[in-house]
Amino acid sequence: MALTREQVEQYNRDGYLTPIRVMSAAEARRFRDRMEASEAKVGGPLQGNYRHKTHLLYTWADELVHHPAVIDAVESVLGPDILCWNTNLFAKEASSAGFISWHQDSTYWGLDPSDVITAWVALSPSNPKSGCMRVIPGTHTVDQLPHVDTFHKDNLLSRGQEIAVDVDLAKAVDIVLEPGEMSLHHIKIVHGSEPNRANDRRIGLAIRYIPTYVRQLKVRDSALLVRGVDRYHHFDYEERPKADADTAALAAHKDAMDRQVRALYQGTDKTAFRA
Numbered sequence: 001m002a003l004t005r006e007q008v009e010q011y012n013r014d015g016y017l018t019p020i021r022v023m024s025a026a027e028a029r030r031f032r033d034r035m036e037a038s039e040a041k042v043g044g045p046l047q048g049n050y051r052h053k054t055h056l057l058y059t060w061a062d063e064l065v066h067h068p069a070v071i072d073a074v075e076s077v078l079g080p081d082i083l084c085w086n087t088n089l090f091a092k093e094a095s096s097a098g099f100i101s102w103h104q105d106s107t108y109w110g111l112d113p114s115d116v117i118t119a120w121v122a123l124s125p126s127n128p129k130s131g132c133m134r135v136i137p138g139t140h141t142v143d144q145l146p147h148v149d150t151f152h153k154d155n156l157l158s159r160g161q162e163i164a165v166d167v168d169l170a171k172a173v174d175i176v177l178e179p180g181e182m183s184l185h186h187i188k189i190v191h192g193s194e195p196n197r198a199n200d201r202r203i204g205l206a207i208r209y210i211p212t213y214v215r216q217l218k219v220r221d222s223a224l225l226v227r228g229v230d231r232y233h234h235f236d237y238e239e240r241p242k243a244d245a246d247t248a249a250l251a252a253h254k255d256a257m258d259r260q261v262r263a264l265y266q267g268t269d270k271t272a273f274r275a
Ligand code: NI
Pocket: 103, 104, 105, 191
């Protein structure tokens, strides 16, 4: 499932690549069913910290971040030694107001250098009606843009951060995905998304991968080695869940999230992710 040289060149030029089929629609449906079973157990959509580093809590998310077809494509860009640094579950409910302002992921993550890739795996249809991700091609090569924190209640980002300068929306491209397809995007590409106006949920798991040489500049952070070897030891190692949200998984997740909250909310008075 490695990418072709043309695909890698396209990613390096545009800052994204899509669509890439990594599993059948039926397999994606099984992942969705397991995710929704996890929701049923907590009595509703996964909220707050459960939406982040979800792979340390649930076996279905752990299997997704280790999915060979996903990692094969990522390896084509990042090389053979790969850490999973984070996951973010983006479930936009049918006909709901949640949106994502235009932003660069690099703004608060503290990772250096910017060799950071997101594999966005669709578990339901993601298209303009359901509020799919939109990107501005080529913007991964510009410098870090200034952002402002809005903490807007319907913004699904941690700080409601948005780019403080005008974005050329005429250049925006819709990332249309069917269940079982994924896109790849660079940590610096300008992207955002609109609310879900469809009658199904829009569910995707954003998996953040880094090569082992990347550093976290803000805190002593943790990550999970998913392929190759780590000769750098810039991150403490995380524990994979053996059962869904059991005592050990909850403890491992809490430890990792405490570090992440310190990094992402540095300079604000926030001490936990918003629900
Ligand atoms: Ni983002």
